[in-house]
Amino acid sequence: MCTAPPSLSSYSATPLVIDEVAVYRTQLIQIVVTSDVKSLTDSCALYPIVSPYALDVLFLGAVFLITIYWFHRPELNEPPLVPCEYPLVRHSFEFLRNPRKFVKQCHEQYGDIFSFYSYRQVYTVVSNSLAYELFRTADFSFRDGFEERFPIGYLTGSTLYPDYLDSLTNLIKADRFHRHVENCQSRSYRELRCGIDQLIGDCEETKVINDPEERLRYALSRAVANIIVGEDLCKDDEIVKTFATFAAVLVRARSLSQLTYTIHPRLYREYFKLALNYGDNPVQRHKDLLIKKLKPIFEKRYRDMQQFGDKWKPPDDPIQQLIDYCLETFGKLHYDCIACRLLTLIFASIHTTTGGITSALNEYAARPEYWKELREEQEAVVGDLDSDLTMDQVNKMEKLDSFVKESLRLRGDGNVFFIPHRTMSKSYTFSNGYQIPKGRLVFMNLIAYKEDQSLHGDEPKKFSGFRHVNKSPLSKVGRDSMSFGLGKHACPGRSFASKHIKMTLSILIRKYDISIVDEKLPKSIVVRGINVPASLPLAFKKRK
């Protein structure tokens, strides 16, 4: 006879002996795996002859099968794993003590692909042609690799929204964005000049500025804000501060969380978020500020759109791009999503571009042998400091373009890796036959790239400011030009960045004599594990 299994409440109410529990467990399993009523009845009828230990046998069987599979699973032809001396920390010490020496030695010994173990993860490093393969194939994700080391999407809340990075990339790549940047050329140039005049000053007498990077970052923020949020808001001190400081806030919080990464990336992500949310929660504060200041502009636009319909021709600017995106995606204005887009754009654009300005400026100040030619080019192309700077003129600054490109190529001498990419497909087989499993973080060996004579010409390790004249410009990516990445995810803001770096240097070169104060200071420093251009104290004097 089939007795119905007791209800869950009766389990707890009735004291059962061990054998009874096993019988009911067996019965429950049978019920779950049985799909139709008849077989259910049949299976219930069978229960007295099923062993009370069936579940345990099943479990042991599964463990046995998994063990067999584990030992006989297809082995990947993994790249050589650098053997390590210290069992727990593996290569972490050697790598952190002298990353350059470690990577160079491993490359010499193991060739263009090798893996090493740091803390609890295996990393793979690729050089030369395998590095280009990494950038060019869709089987690797730059975003996933970057997001693990710097979870910007998660921290800003952008990952809540569909395709958050794709939609930002599309916004920057769109023709209407390029048209808008061109249309804003003279007003954003004036903003930049005004910022430099105020923050660096007239310098009638020689003036030593200890923090040129920070001052130039604020000047640049005004110019970029002019393009992104418009003429009025770019003069708003709070908005400019958000543009100038948002990335620095994240970098500071990251330094508090770095140690947790060595335990587990997920712990690191959560701790990072906690470190940010603690106290005044800067991400939310910056979001609230952007929403407060921008809401009236968005609402007015939206009202105008509804009131005038097709007769209304909206301004073709990023604000309108964001409105259109929100209406297409959500059917209404979505302010949190708008703030997320803007913060990600600010994060991606301001510090990176200021870094480019700073490294080129440090090289310029330290290398008087280039001053004459670079000044002559400025005078020939632009002339007077007070006249506007057109896009056409910026494009004609070939020597300056090459100088900036060279400083970006060689910047951060201690940088040994390019941003990691993560394998997306099940496993990936490189063209030389080595295989890596899904999820592996893969880095490009930057030392090998910088020292490759076949790419950069004679003496590739030496700074040669005009190395790239009459060759490809700064904003063009290629095998010999990878500061902005390569392939599908190559930086979509590269012409924007290159234009702003050149505009800033053009003003500085025309306006001041700039020289280095202490030649012994390094041009780049390691800040919390990342090599960045140092904000060297520089002497500014108004040119005669």
Ligand code: HEM
């Ligand atoms: C000197 C300044 C800059 C440098 C050195 C730089 C560098 C890079 C690099 C190396 C990548 C990864 C490319 C890859 O993996 O192939 C990247 C991606 C990106 N950059 Fe830039 N960038 C700069 C300025 C900017 C600016 C000004 C913007 C925005 C206007 C921007 C927006 C982005 C975005 C949205 C991505 C992600 C692209 C994607 O995943 O499809 N960047 N950048």
